Amino acid sequence: xxxxxxxxxxxxxxxxxxxxxxxxxxxxxxxxxxxxxxxxxxxxxxxxxxxxxxxxxxxxxxxxxxxxxxxxxxxxxxxxxxxxxxxxxxxxxxxxxxxxxxxxxxxxxxxxxxxxxxxxxxxxxxxxxxxxxxxxxxxxxxxxxxxxxxxxxxxxxxxxxxxxxxxxxxxxxxxxxxxxxxxxxxxxxxxxxxxxxxxxxxxxxxxxxxxxxxxxxxxxxxxxxxxxxxxxxxxxxxxxxxxxxxxxxxxxxxxxxxxxxxxxxxxxxxxxxxxxxxxxxxxxxxxxxxxxxxxxxxxxxxxxxxxxxxxxxxxxxxxxxxxxxxxxxxxxxxxxxxxxxxxxxxxxxxxxxxxxxxxxxxxxx
Amino acid sequence: xxxxxxxxxxxxxxxxxxxxxxxxxxxxxxxxxxxxxxxxxxxxxxxxxxxxxxxxxxxxxxxxxxxxxxxxxxxxxxxxxxxxxxxxxxxxxxxxxxxxxxxxxxxxxxxxxxxxxxxxxxxxxxxxxxxxxxxxxxxxxxxxxxxxxxxxxxxxxxxxxxxxxxxxxxxxxxxxxxxxxxxxxxxxxxxxxxxxxxxxxxxxxxxxxxxxxxxxxxxxxxxxxxxxxxxxxxxxxxxxxxxxxxxxxxxxxxxxxxxxxxxxxxxxxxxxxxxxxxxxxxxxxxxxxxxxxxxxxxxxxxxxxxxxxxxxxxxxxxxxxxxxxxxxxxxxxxxxxxxxxxxxxxxxxxxxxxxxxxxxxxxxx
Numbered sequence: 001x002x003x004x005x006x007x008x009x010x011x012x013x014x015x016x017x018x019x020x021x022x023x024x025x026x027x028x029x030x031x032x033x034x035x036x037x038x039x040x041x042x043x044x045x046x047x048x049x050x051x052x053x054x055x056x057x058x059x060x061x062x063x064x065x066x067x068x069x070x071x072x073x074x075x076x077x078x079x080x081x082x083x084x085x086x087x088x089x090x091x092x093x094x095x096x097x098x099x100x101x102x103x104x105x106x107x108x109x110x111x112x113x114x115x116x117x118x119x120x121x122x123x124x125x126x127x128x129x130x131x132x133x134x135x136x137x138x139x140x141x142x143x144x145x146x147x148x149x150x151x152x153x154x155x156x157x158x159x160x161x162x163x164x165x166x167x168x169x170x171x172x173x174x175x176x177x178x179x180x181x182x183x184x185x186x187x188x189x190x191x192x193x194x195x196x197x198x199x200x201x202x203x204x205x206x207x208x209x210x211x212x213x214x215x216x217x218x219x220x221x222x223x224x225x226x227x228x229x230x231x232x233x234x235x236x237x238x239x240x241x242x243x244x245x246x247x248x249x250x251x252x253x254x255x256x257x258x259x260x261x262x263x264x265x266x267x268x269x270x271x272x273x274x275x276x277x278x279x280x281x282x283x284x285x286x287x288x289x290x291x292x293x294x295x296x297x298x299x300x301x302x303x304x305x306x307x308x309x310x311x312x313x314x315x316x317x318x319x320x321x322x323x324x325x326x327x328x329x330x331x332x333x334x335x336x337x338x339x340x341x342x343x344x345x346x347x348x349x350x351x352x353x354x355x356x357x358x359x360x361x362x363x364x365x
Numbered sequence: 366x367x368x369x370x371x372x373x374x375x376x377x378x379x380x381x382x383x384x385x386x387x388x389x390x391x392x393x394x395x396x397x398x399x400x401x402x403x404x405x406x407x408x409x410x411x412x413x414x415x416x417x418x419x420x421x422x423x424x425x426x427x428x429x430x431x432x433x434x435x436x437x438x439x440x441x442x443x444x445x446x447x448x449x450x451x452x453x454x455x456x457x458x459x460x461x462x463x464x465x466x467x468x469x470x471x472x473x474x475x476x477x478x479x480x481x482x483x484x485x486x487x488x489x490x491x492x493x494x495x496x497x498x499x500x501x502x503x504x505x506x507x508x509x510x511x512x513x514x515x516x517x518x519x520x521x522x523x524x525x526x527x528x529x530x531x532x533x534x535x536x537x538x539x540x541x542x543x544x545x546x547x548x549x550x551x552x553x554x555x556x557x558x559x560x561x562x563x564x565x566x567x568x569x570x571x572x573x574x575x576x577x578x579x580x581x582x583x584x585x586x587x588x589x590x591x592x593x594x595x596x597x598x599x600x601x602x603x604x605x606x607x608x609x610x611x612x613x614x615x616x617x618x619x620x621x622x623x624x625x626x627x628x629x630x631x632x633x634x635x636x637x638x639x640x641x642x643x644x645x646x647x648x649x650x651x652x653x654x655x656x657x658x659x660x661x662x663x664x665x666x667x668x669x670x671x672x673x674x675x676x677x678x679x680x681x682x683x684x685x686x687x688x689x690x691x692x693x694x695x696x697x698x699x700x701x702x703x704x705x706x707x708x709x710x711x712x713x714x715x716x717x718x719x720x721x722x723x724x725x726x727x728x729x730x
Binding site for chain 1: 368369371373380381386387389395398399428430432462463466550552559578579580582607610611612683689
């Protein structure tokens with residue numbers, strides 16, 4: 001079977017940085033090898049740098065971004081706890097589901113998909129929630145929510161931000177903004193294959209955590225013995241589970257590339273390529289889906305032109321150009337395309353490629 | 366930083382098959398790419414082959430083996446359900462913890478570590494449990510438990526087998542033996558990096574499952590929409606989470622190697638190399654820890670000789686020979702070594718290498 005090579009411009013995964021791919025194929029290390037533990041510690045340091053946090057409990061969870069979401073809720077929310085969730089896309093909806101499975105009383109505050117959350121509506125939805133949660137970069141709609149304002153107004157509540165598509169893609173400052181917990185995924189703007197969830201939790205949230213969460217696998221107290229706390233205290237390591245060492249080595253390498261370029265520069269690169277794509281799409285006469293002023297540069301949503309078969313265009317992009325873009329999410333499945341320019345793919349040549357390919361197909365159709 | 370290459374002879378991970386490593390570094394595919402879905406389907410077929418099952422719900426979970434354990438319990442056990450767990454090692458203990466977090470009433474049946482479970486004691490521990498669970502190959506002690514006999518005597522209960530260290534290493538026949546659920550890990554006898562949990566569940570267990578498990582991430586009903594059921598029904602795929610596509614490609618390749626050699630041949634290879642190692646260790650005057658007649662070939666436990674510093678020997682193996690072996694588990698941490706010959710490392714040259722290196726160190730000490 002011949003190897004298929006794609007340019008991955010969907011909502012993630014993106015093509016990893018070459019350094020991240022190379023690290024996957026390096027000789028495998030055991031999860032208790034001193035050489036691996038040093039690499040893991042440095043990976044946690046690098047995650048602190050991209051999250052802009054000093055949280056000592058900052059670590060890659062051994063599962064994908066959605067498990068990061070689950071870890072955030074199971075470690076902080078128990079039966080009867082009130083959780084306010086801002087919902088303007090698929091991942092806000094998912095948060096409500098996950099919180100409810102922890103027994104939480106979920107207060108859901110909806111906004112129109114493709115528009116940002118109403119900060120005041122979220123903050124005034126309940127007088128004393130234990131947790132307020134929102135998605136920073138809604139991958140399903142291409143919208144940036146103002147999590148800085150939400151965190152600033154949280155009062156006594158904890159504030160949780162889903163940073164799956166925002167980490168290392170747009171401005172994010174966990175400590176300065178007052179975000180208490182955040183999780184991400186490796187396959188977006190960090191530019192690594194999917195499989196890990198970078199996670200951070202501050203002392204404020206830690207002190208209010210559930211002592212024995214319903215999940216053993218995602219129990220941060222037990223994980224701390226292996227990674228987070230030992231890393232800063234210099235103490236011994238307690239085996240919890242077998243860490244996915246190849247993926248951690250790859251994350252280490254991808255973050256190394258990001259920090260070598262410089263986080264500000266990487267974010268600026270995402271901004272520039274996203275703007276170029278969005279300008280180019282509009283110059284072709286296409287209409288963007290996400291509300292102006294709240295658009296993500298790393299994930300662009302664009303309306304499928306009237307009379308054009310969304311699926312056929314995506315199929316031709318894949319078959320003829322080996323380019324993957326995403327369908328819309330939920331109600332927009334057939335009427336919106338999602339085009340990601342993340343990590344390694346946030347480059348001018350990729351903008352030229354996708355605008356050229358899409359233009360050729362639309363002119364023919 | 367120079368690359369460290371180890372011979373991994375601990376309790377896992379093992380060095381992956383070269384094909385599995387190469388697949389990690391192939392061009393990444395998106396989780397909804399038709400090319401990836403075909404590869405995923407074939408991976409599930411290959412998992413059915415190594416599990417010796419026709420279960421249509423056979424799939425790689427997107428997390429490590431311990432998450433497989435959690436998936437088994439959260440999908441079948443709820444508050445008040447009686448679960449009988451046979452415990453003769455660390456992973457039996459873990460099962461009790463995970464089951465208790467589901468609200469189960471756990472009936473724990475202990476056997477001495479290093480000895481097999483007493484089948485009758487486990488089967489007679491409760492008149493009507495919902496689930497009986499045991500570890501097939503106890504990685505913490507090197508013991509094989511008779512899960513075939515346990516499954517045969519399960520009565521109306523469901524039977525769950527932990528096959529993390531047994532799958533593709535010793536005889537296992539999910540369907541013929543009547544195992545209702547089983548999970549494994551990729552980093553042992555399958556010979557792939559850690560990161561996925563091969564999972565299988567039959568219709569009998571499926572019909573008694575928890576409709577809405579406390580874990581969203583491990584909800585088999587939702588996962589079925591993406592992988593298991595669609596794969597056999599030919600239906601469309603529903604996005605659940607972003608599958609770790611590089612790891613799945615690697616699993617596909619590792620399983621391909623195993624099945625190309627032939628499962629019987631691979632199991633025979635594990636048996637032969639394990640016997641050679643155990644004979645060699647005893648010929649050196651060392652004493653095996655696991656009870657005779659119940660020893661795993663893929664994971665050998667050997668007592669640290671009196672007067673020998675366990676940690677120092679492991680340190681020298683690592684520093685001078687780049688060989689990793691494991692410490693003992695629990696109370697045996699300082700008095701037992703664990704030596705794995707799994708997957709790609711179940712080879713005569715590896716037996717010669719570890720016996721030679723250990724012999725040199727012990728003669729010098």
